[in-house]
Amino acid sequence: MPERRPFVRLPTDVYPVNYGLRLKPDLIDLTFEGKLEAAVEVTQGTNQIVMNCADIDIITASFVPEGGEEINATGFNYQNEDEKVTLCFPSILQKGSGSLKIDFVGELNDKMKGFYRSKYTTPSGENRYAAVTQFEATDARRAFPCWDEPAIKATFDITLIIPKDRIALSNMNVVDRKPYPEDHSLVEVKFATTPIMSTYLVAFVIGEYDFVESQSSDGVTVRVYTPVGKAEQGKFALEVATKTLPFYKDYFSVPYPLPKIDLIAIADFAAGAMENWGLVTYRETALLIDPKNSCASSRQWVALVVGHELAHQWFGNLVTMEWWTHLWLNEGFASWIEYLCVDHCFPEYDIWTQFVSADYTRALDLDALDNSHPIEVDVGHPSEVDEIFDAISYSKGASVIRMLHNYIGDEDFRKGMNAYLLKFQHKNASTEDLWECLEQASGKPIAAVMNSWTKQMGFPIIVVDQEQHGSDRVLKISQKKFCASGPRNDENCPNWMVPISICTSEDPSCTKMKVLLDQPETTVNITNIAPDHWIKINPGTVGFYRIQYSTTMLESLLPGIRDLTLLPVDRLGLQNDLFSLARAGMISTVEVLKVMEAFVNEPNYTVWSDLSCNLGVLSSLLSHTDFHEDIQEFIRDLFTPIGMKLGWDSKTGEGHLDALLRGLVLGKLGKAGHKATLEEARRRFKEHVEGKQTLPADLRSPVYLTVLKHGDSTTLDTMLKLHKQADMQEEKNRIERVLGAIPAPDLIQRVLNFALSEEVRPQDTVSVIGGVAGSSKQGRKAAWKFVKDNWEELHNRYQGGFLISRLIKLTADGFAIDKMAAEVKSFFESHHAPAAERTVQQCCENILLNAAWLKRDAEDIHQYLLQRKAPPV
Numbered sequence: 001m002p003e004r005r006p007f008v009r010l011p012t013d014v015y016p017v018n019y020g021l022r023l024k025p026d027l028i029d030l031t032f033e034g035k036l037e038a039a040v041e042v043t044q045g046t047n048q049i050v051m052n053c054a055d056i057d058i059i060t061a062s063f064v065p066e067g068g069e070e071i072n073a074t075g076f077n078y079q080n081e082d083e084k085v086t087l088c089f090p091s092i093l094q095k096g097s098g099s100l101k102i103d104f105v106g107e108l109n110d111k112m113k114g115f116y117r118s119k120y121t122t123p124s125g126e127n128r129y130a131a132v133t134q135f136e137a138t139d140a141r142r143a144f145p146c147w148d149e150p151a152i153k154a155t156f157d158i159t160l161i162i163p164k165d166r167i168a169l170s171n172m173n174v175v176d177r178k179p180y181p182e183d184h185s186l187v188e189v190k191f192a193t194t195p196i197m198s199t200y201l202v203a204f205v206i207g208e209y210d211f212v213e214s215q216s217s218d219g220v221t222v223r224v225y226t227p228v229g230k231a232e233q234g235k236f237a238l239e240v241a242t243k244t245l246p247f248y249k250d251y252f253s254v255p256y257p258l259p260k261i262d263l264i265a266i267a268d269f270a271a272g273a274m275e276n277w278g279l280v281t282y283r284e285t286a287l288l289i290d291p292k293n294s295c296a297s298s299r300q301w302v303a304l305v306v307g308h309e310l311a312h313q314w315f316g317n318l319v320t321m322e323w324w325t326h327l328w329l330n331e332g333f334a335s336w337i338e339y340l341c342v343d344h345c346f347p348e349y350d351i352w353t354q355f356v357s358a359d360y361t362r363a364l365d366l367d368a369l370d371n372s373h374p375i376e377v378d379v380g381h382p383s384e385v386d387e388i389f390d391a392i393s394y395s396k397g398a399s400v401i402r403m404l405h406n407y408i409g410d411e412d413f414r415k416g417m418n419a420y421l422l423k424f425q426h427k428n429a430s431t432e433d434l435w436e437c438l439e440q441a442s443g444k445p446i447a448a449v450m451n452s453w454t455k456q457m458g459f460p461i462i463v464v465d466q467e468q469h470g471s472d473r474v475l476k477i478s479q480k481k482f483c484a485s486g487p488r489n490d491e492n493c494p495n496w497m498v499p500i501s502i503c504t505s506e507d508p509s510c511t512k513m514k515v516l517l518d519q520p521e522t523t524v525n526i527t528n529i530a531p532d533h534w535i536k537i538n539p540g541t542v543g544f545y546r547i548q549y550s551t552t553m554l555e556s557l558l559p560g561i562r563d564l565t566l567l568p569v570d571r572l573g574l575q576n577d578l579f580s581l582a583r584a585g586m587i588s589t590v591e592v593l594k595v596m597e598a599f600v601n602e603p604n605y606t607v608w609s610d611l612s613c614n615l616g617v618l619s620s621l622l623s624h625t626d627f628h629e630d631i632q633e634f635i636r637d638l639f640t641p642i643g644m645k646l647g648w649d650s651k652t653g654e655g656h657l658d659a660l661l662r663g664l665v666l667g668k669l670g671k672a673g674h675k676a677t678l679e680e681a682r683r684r685f686k687e688h689v690e691g692k693q694t695l696p697a698d699l700r701s702p703v704y705l706t707v708l709k710h711g712d713s714t715t716l717d718t719m720l721k722l723h724k725q726a727d728m729q730e731e732k733n734r735i736e737r738v739l740g741a742i743p744a745p746d747l748i749q750r751v752l753n754f755a756l757s758e759e760v761r762p763q764d765t766v767s768v769i770g771g772v773a774g775s776s777k778q779g780r781k782a783a784w785k786f787v788k789d790n791w792e793e794l795h796n797r798y799q800g801g802f803l804i805s806r807l808i809k810l811t812a813d814g815f816a817i818d819k820m821a822a823e824v825k826s827f828f829e830s831h832h833a834p835a836a837e838r839t840v841q842q843c844c845e846n847i848l849l850n851a852a853w854l855k856r857d858a859e860d861i862h863q864y865l866l867q868r869k870a871p872p873v
Contacts, residue, residue, distance in 0.1 A: 007380025024161035052141035052148035053085035114142025130207025140199040203276030225264035236289035275312030295697040307341035332397015363396035368484035416441030478521035503539040541573035670706025681706035740771030770810030816850035
C-alpha cells in the first residue's frame with residue numbers, strides 16, 4: 001500500500017463560534033455558489049487559517065478583526081490529499097474575535113456525499129434533481145469550508161436561495177422567506193439559529209415534496225416529507241416518530257431540544273438513514289409504507305430505523321463523541337435502543353428475540369475472525385473513518401450495551417444515562433465518560449468490565465462441565481478466546497470480565513445465579529438441584545460469548561428444543577453456538593444437522609429465521625460439492641411440516657410474526673425445489689401478472705424468488721417488466737434482491753448488466769450483484785468476474801463509502817477454495833480500495849475457513865444425508 005502521511009487534526013489557534021452560511025444551488029447546471037461569514041476566535045496570533053475543504057473552489061477570503069480593518073487573504077493552499085486548505089494572510093491575525101468571510105463555488109456531485117444531486121421523476125414523468133446533503137463522517141467540507149471535526153462545535157445560521165416553486169428544509173424552522181432581489185424567480189429562505197452542534201449533523205434539502213404533520217404529546221412538531229403524491233405513505237413513520245419522541249424524553253429525562261423534527265425520504269441515498277439534527281434523511285424504503293403494498297418486514301424496518309435515528313437526537317447530537325474512535329458509542333447505543341423503542345411501540349413484534357438473530361449472532365460471526373477489530377479503533381484519515389461503520393461498531397456495540405444494561409439493571413442504567421446527557425449536553429464525550437457516569441449510578445466496576453469488551457477484539461468461548469454432589473451441582477467454568485478457525489494454544493491468551501447468568505429447568509425464564517468471571521476459570525456451586533434437572537448458561541442469550549457444554553450437559557438440554565421448554569431465544573442461541581462450533585471444527589457438522597432436526601415442532605419466527613440463515617450458509621458451502629441436491633432435500637424435509645401447517649393464506653387472528661414466518665418458510669421451500677410449493681407459486685404468480693389476483697405484499701418475495709429460481713428467460717422478462725412498472729421503491733428493491741436467483745448463465749449475465757443500468761438506483765446496484773453472488777455456484781463466479789471487469793466504474797461510483805465494502809463482501813465471501821483467497825488478495829493489491837482494506841482481509845480469511853470446513857466435514861455430511869434416506873434394515 002502507498003504510505004500516507006501521518007494524519008493530523010486541525011490546529012486550534014482559530015476556532016468558529018458561529019457559521020453564517022448562504023448557499024445558492026443551481027438545479028439545472030448542478031453547481032452551487034456559497035458565502036460563508038463565520039464568527040471566529042483567534043486564540044494565538046497567526047498569519048494563516050487551516051480548515052477542511054474538498055472539491056470546492058474558493059474565490060475570495062478575508063478576515064475582519066473586531067473593530068479593525070479587513071485583511072484579504074493572499075493565497076489559498078489546497079492540500080487535496082488531506083482535504084484541507086490553508087488561507088494565508090499578509091499580516092498576523094491578532095488574538096481575539098473576528099469575522100472570516102469566504103466566497104466559494106462547488107458542484108452538486110453524484111456521489112451521494114457532501115452537497116449532492118438526487119434524481120426524481122415528477123408525477124408527469126419529467127426527470128428533475130433535488131439538492132440534498134450527507135455529511136457524516138467527513139463530507140460537510142464538500143459543501144462549505146469548515147472545521148469538519150466532531151469536537152469543533154458551533155452554531156449555524158443558514159440561508160438558502162432557491163427557485164420559488166421548491167421547498168427548502170434545514171435543521172431548524174424557517175424564520176423568513178422573501179423574494180431574492182437579483183432574480184424574482186428565486187426566494188431567500190432563512191432558518192433559525194441552531195444550537196451548538198457538530199458540522200457532520202448540518203443538513204439542507206431543496207426539492208419538491210408533500211408532507212404529513214403531527215404534534216408529539218410533548219409539543220414537538222413532527223413532519224414526514226414524501227415524494228409528491230405519496231403523503232399517505234408517510235403516515236406509519238409519523239405515528240412511530242410521534243410515539244417515540246416522548247418515549248425517549250421519558251427514558252433519558254431530557255426533553256427533545258429543538259422546536260421541530262422533519263423526516264424526509266431521499267431518492268438517491270447511500271446509507272439507510274442519517275440523523276441530522278432536526279432533519280433526518282432516509283432512503284425511501286426506510287421511511288415510506290403503503291398500507292396495501294408494504295410487507296410486514298418493511299414496516300418493522302421503518303420502525304427500527306426511525307427509532308434508531310431519533311435516539312441519535314440525544315445520543316450523538318446533543319452529546320457527541322469527541323472523535324471517530326468513539327463512533328461506536330453513537331451507533332452501538334442507537335442500535336440497541338431502537339429495539340427498546342420498537343418493543344415499546346409494537347410489543348407484538350417480539351423484537352428482542354429478533355435482535356439476537358439480526359445483530360448479536362452477526363457480530364459474533366465477524367468478531368471471531370483474526371481480521372476483526374476492537375470496538376474502539378484509533379482512526380485518522382477519512383478513509384479509515386469510513387471503514388469503521390461496520391457490524392462491530394453497530395451490532396457488537398449494541399450487543400455489549402445490551403449485556404451492560406442487563407448487568408446494571410434498568411433503573412441504575414437510566415440514572416447513569418441521564419447524568420451523562422446532562423453533564424455533556426452540547427459538548428463532546430468519550431467512552432470513558434459514559435462508564436464513569438454508569439459506575440457512579442450503579443456502584444459496579446463498569447469501566448473494568450467494559451474495557452475488556454471494547455478495547456480488545458474478539459470474545460470468549462465459555463467451556464462448561466458439571467458434577468452432581470448429593471443435592472448440589474458443581475459447575476466448572478472456564479474462558480478462552482473463540483477463534484473461527486478453531487482453538488489455539490496461545491500463551492498470552494486475552495481474558496474478559498464476563499457477567500455469567502445461570503438458569504435451571506425448574507424455571508428456564510428466571511436467572512438462578514449470577515457470577516462475574518474475571519479469571520481464566522472458576523467453579524460455581526448450585527444448591528438444591530435434582531440430578532435430572534438441566535442447567536443452562538446465559539439465559540436470554542444476553543452475554544456476548546459462545547458456549548461449549550460437556551456432552552452430558554448438552555444432551556440434557558436438547559429435549560428442551562423439541563418440547564419447547566427452553567425459551568425461543570435460548571433455542572436459537574443453542575443452535576447458533578453449535579453451528580459456529582462446527583464451522584470452527586470443534587464439533588462435527590453432522591451433530592448440528594441432528595440438532596436441527598429437533599426443531600421440527602418450532603413455532604417461533606425468529607428461531608426459524610436463524611436456522612434458515614445457517615442452513616443457507618451450509619447450502620452455499622455445499623454448492624461446491626456434487627451432493628448439493630441432498631442438502632436441498634434436508635431443507636425440504638425440515639421445512640415441510642411447518643409449511644403445511646401455515647399454508648399460503650393468512651388466517652384471522654394472525655399477526656405480524658405469522659406473516660414473517662409464512663414468507664420465510666414458503667421462500668425456503670420454493671427455493672429448495674419443493675414441488676407443491678413451486679407449482680402453487682407459479683399459479684399465483686401467473687394470476688398476479690395477469691392482474692386477476694394481486695399477490696399480498698408478504699407473499700411477493702417468496703413467490704418471486706421461487707419462480708425465478710426455477711425460471712427461464714420469459715420469467716426474467718416478466719420480472720423486469722414488473723420492476724419497470726413498480727411505483728414503489730420497496731417493490732423495485734424486492735425484485736432487485738431476487739433477480740440473481742435465475743439459473744441460466746446467459747440470464748445471470750443479463751441480470752448483472754441490469755444492475756449497472758439506469759433502471760437501478762446507484763445505492764441498489766450492490767444488492768442486485770450480491771443477489772447473483774449468493775444464489776448459486778455459477779452466480780458466485782459470474783458476479784466476481786463482473787466486479788473485476790467493471791471495477792473502475794463501481795469504485796468510482798462508491799469511492800470511500802461503505803457500499804464498496806458491502807459489494808466486496810457480498811461477491812467475494814462465498815468461495816471455498818484456497819486459490820480464490822489468493823486471487824481476491826492479489827486483485828485488491830493492484831486495485832486499491834482503502835475504505836475496504838479490512839473487508840478484503842476478512843473475505844480472504846472467510847474463503848480459507850470455508851475451504852477448511854469443506855475438506856474436514858464434506859464427506860461426513862454426505863454420508864449422513866445418504867443414510868437419512870436409506871430404508872431401515
